Amino acid sequence: MQIDKRIILREGTLSSLISVTFKGISQVILIENAVTGFIILIAIMLSSISLGSIVFLSAVMATLIGRFGGADKTIINQGLLGYNPVLAGIALFLNLEGGLRWVFALAGAAVATLFTAAMMHLMRNTKIPVLTFPYIILTWFLFLASYQLEMFQLSPSLVPQDLSHWLLHPGGTMDWIHGLVNGIGQVYFQDRLWSGILILFGVFWADWKLGLYAVIGSFVALLTAYGLGAEVSLLNSGLYGFNAVLTILAVGAVFSTKNILVPVTGIIASVLTVLITAGVDTWLVPYGLPTLTMPFVLCTWLFLAARKVLPRI
Known part of the structure; x- marks a missing residue:
């Protein structure tokens, strides 16, 4: 039995959300492919289920923020709002310590979505992609904030x-x-x-x-x-x-x-x-x-x- 993909991937359906989520993961490595994103998520899960969960949730949040925020459908469906939040979630989860690192990782991923949208607007006339710049700057500033804010517990490896x-x-x-x-x-x-x-x-x-x-x-x-x-x-x-x-x-x-x-x-x-x-x-x-x-x-x-x-x- 063949099912029309246009029905399955109609915007607003669960299948569409999952597909775009996986694309957000694959876009980290500059690829728009839901299957590739799924394979990469499995690869991360093999290393750490917790980290894989952060990756998946970060990509989901980015997709939902894009949809509820009224972003261009093409940008959302290509997963272009997802890759910076995915990287931010990973970096914060791996380099922060304490019971709140889950919260900080997911909150950072959400902010990375907003930062990505802002950078897309600022650089739209240059025809140059924002790449991973939003995630880098956000992550650096949050790490530096740990020296002033006690709630942020930075990993001892970052000395x-x-x-x-x-x-x-x-x-x-x-x-x-x-x-x-x-x-x-x-x-x-x-x-x-x-x-x-x-x-x-x-x-x-x-x-x-x-x-x-x-x-x-x-x-x-x-x-x-x-x-x-x-x-x-x-x-x-x-x-x-x-x-x-x-x-x-x-x-x-x-x-x-x-x-x-x-x-x-x-x-x-x-x-x-x-x-x-x-x-x-x-x-x-x-x-x-x-x-x-x-x-x-x-x-x-x-x-x-x-x-x-x-x-x-």
Whole structure:
């Protein structure tokens, strides 16, 4: 028995809400595909049911806020209001402590929806996507607020450090497989092999070209950072890879031109993202803040803005 999808996905139905919710999850990695979003949610659930619940609820809230707020239906149905709240929910849940971290994570996700809408309005004339900038700024400010507001209990792992005493630890055994997979998994803060593999499978499900780009971006980041003497522990954890993965997807595929040089431009952008990652991380060390996806945003904005003048790159 065949059922008309137009009836199932009619706005306001439960099926429509779930579909858009999964798209909000997949849009974190620049993909509009409900099945991909579902696969990625399962990958996160394998790591942590609590974290997976935060991801799902954050995406649901973003969809509901968009609908009740009267946002453009196209923006809602593409999941474009969901990915910043999803990332904000994950980052806050993982880096805050105490019994209220669930509340702060979901509240932060709700505010991230409003911030995303505001940034879309402010940047509409530039024709440049807001990407994950709203989530980054919101998360940084909430982490900094923990130094003034007792209710926010920041994780001990986020400790300000003095750069004059900073020591690099480049030694160790390089694990190329884990580093490659984790570079993709870390887009969703995942550093477990099977979670990363499942996320990569979700990307290939949506489009094999995007999956190939993701693998290339992670490998290029690994090779570049390793060649420049980055800490092996960070490479194995994928912390130099996820920004490069997002950048090559954005510059080389999702927001690309039809020029034959675009794949090369995407690879160059992913290499540059590694350098920006090291710089941003060093800049934030004295504040105890994580880099998040700021290198991806800066590098992608650079190339997309440059294309306004140099359309062939």
